[in-house]
Amino acid sequence: MSENLDDKLRAALRPVNPDEGFANDVLARIDANEQHTRKKLTLPRRRFRWEIPVALAASVAMTIVVGLERRQQQEQGLRARQQLIEALQVTSSKLNLVHDIVEERSRAEDARENGA
Amino acid sequence: MDEQLARARMGDRAAFAHLVRAHQRSVYSLALRMLCDQEAARDLAQDVFLQLHFKLMHIESSAHLSFWLRKVVSHRAIDRLREKPPVDLATPEEIDVLSGAIEASGDEEDPLFQRELRRLIQEMPPAPRAVMLLRYQEDLDPIDIARTLDMPINTVKSHLKRGLATLRSRLQAPLSTPYGAR
Numbered sequence: 495m496s497e498n499l500d501d502k503l504r505a506a507l508r509p510v511n512p513d514e515g516f517a518n519d520v521l522a523r524i525d526a527n528e529q530h531t532r533k534k535l536t537l538p539r540r541r542f543r544w545e546i547p548v549a550l551a552a553s554v555a556m557t558i559v560v561g562l563e564r565r566q567q568q569e570q571g572l573r574a575r576q577q578l579i580e581a582l583q584v585t586s587s588k589l590n591l592v593h594d595i596v597e598e599r600s601r602a603e604d605a606r607e608n609g610a
Numbered sequence: 611m612d613e614q615l616a617r618a619r620m621g622d623r624a625a626f627a628h629l630v631r632a633h634q635r636s637v638y639s640l641a642l643r644m645l646c647d648q649e650a651a652r653d654l655a656q657d658v659f660l661q662l663h664f665k666l667m668h669i670e671s672s673a674h675l676s677f678w679l680r681k682v683v684s685h686r687a688i689d690r691l692r693e694k695p696p697v698d699l700a701t702p703e704e705i706d707v708l709s710g711a712i713e714a715s716g717d718e719e720d721p722l723f724q725r726e727l728r729r730l731i732q733e734m735p736p737a738p739r740a741v742m743l744l745r746y747q748e749d750l751d752p753i754d755i756a757r758t759l760d761m762p763i764n765t766v767k768s769h770l771k772r773g774l775a776t777l778r779s780r781l782q783a784p785l786s787t788p789y790g791a792r
Contacts, residue, residue: 499774500746506724507731507747509639512652515637517630520659521623527660 612672619666625782626666629675633788636676636748637683643743644687646732654690658683661694680748681758685741690735723781734773737761741769 611766614632617625637658641651661682662669671673714720731742737759756763 499778502720503727503742503746503777507639507743508633509747510642511635512638512655516634516652517627520630520656521627522669523656523660524663531720557682563778580685583638 615666615669615675616738617670619669626663629662633676633679637679639747640743641687642729643728643747644684644739645690650690654683654686658686677754677758680744680750684744688736688740689744725779730777734776738769738773740749741766742773745770745772750779765769 612626614625618629634655638651638655639660640652642648645651645654658679662675662679663677669678709782731739734742740759741755741761744750744758745752750758752766755761756766761768
């Protein structure tokens with residue numbers, strides 16, 4: 495029975511042919527696949543993405559602007575400092591002048607008192 | 611065959627077509643009896659040959675080619691059945707007519723009995739079904755079946771033993787227990 499069943503199974507499961515056009519259809523699919531692959535390779539490259547260089551340029555511009563502003567502020571600060579110093583110098587020289595005048599008058603009074 | 615393989619590997623289209631024709635019967639039959647759907651089987655078989663076209667450089671010999679084709683079609687059919695079990699199985703009669711099995715096996719001694727065998731094979735789960743087909747359609751021994759399906763040899767033997775036992779049981783009592791039941 496075992497051998498008989500084995501033989502029956504082999505007979506029942508003999509391979510069968512596909513339809514006549516099977517091999518040609520396989521070749522046609524290979525051709526279609528190759529054409530598709532060739533098209534993918536010759537398509538124009540992806541659209542150039544402008545966003546990145548624009549973003550970079552904007553970043554650089556911002557850096558320059560911020561730098562210029564800082565420099566301007568520094569220069570303003572320096573000028574203000576200079577003006578203060580000059581103002582102080584003027585004030586100082588005026589004070590010295592006043593001092594000199596006061597001293598001279600004081601000496602003149604002393605001299606009159608001593609001469610009287 | 612090795613000469614055709616060598617030429618196909620060098621891009622000879624006619625040689626590749628020759629390889630397809632030499633192996634289409636085996637590949638298609640495995641796909642058909644696994645998937646039980648003629649259109650799906652044809653599609654799967656063509657996919658396998660398309661894949662072969664890209665893998666030719668890895669095929670070392672005619673024996674390797676046969677092994678590779680059986681392995682790929684079996685694995686892909688099992689995967690396909692597991693992902694999407696067929697809802698409407700073609701009846702063995704429909705498969706026989708559509709596949710020309712009646713014409714191919716015109717000298718069948720007992721066509722009804724053989725049709726019943728095919729129907730019982732069709733009812734088996736994917737892995738045992740593949741084992742039975744590789745054994746009785748492709749005439750592989752258990753060691754080669756184990757290599758083809760990446761299955762332990764004992765599992766192959768177990769599937770064969772249980773498959774045959776179930777077939778004997780069902781053939782003696784067609785209305786009794788389904789496959790695998792004790």
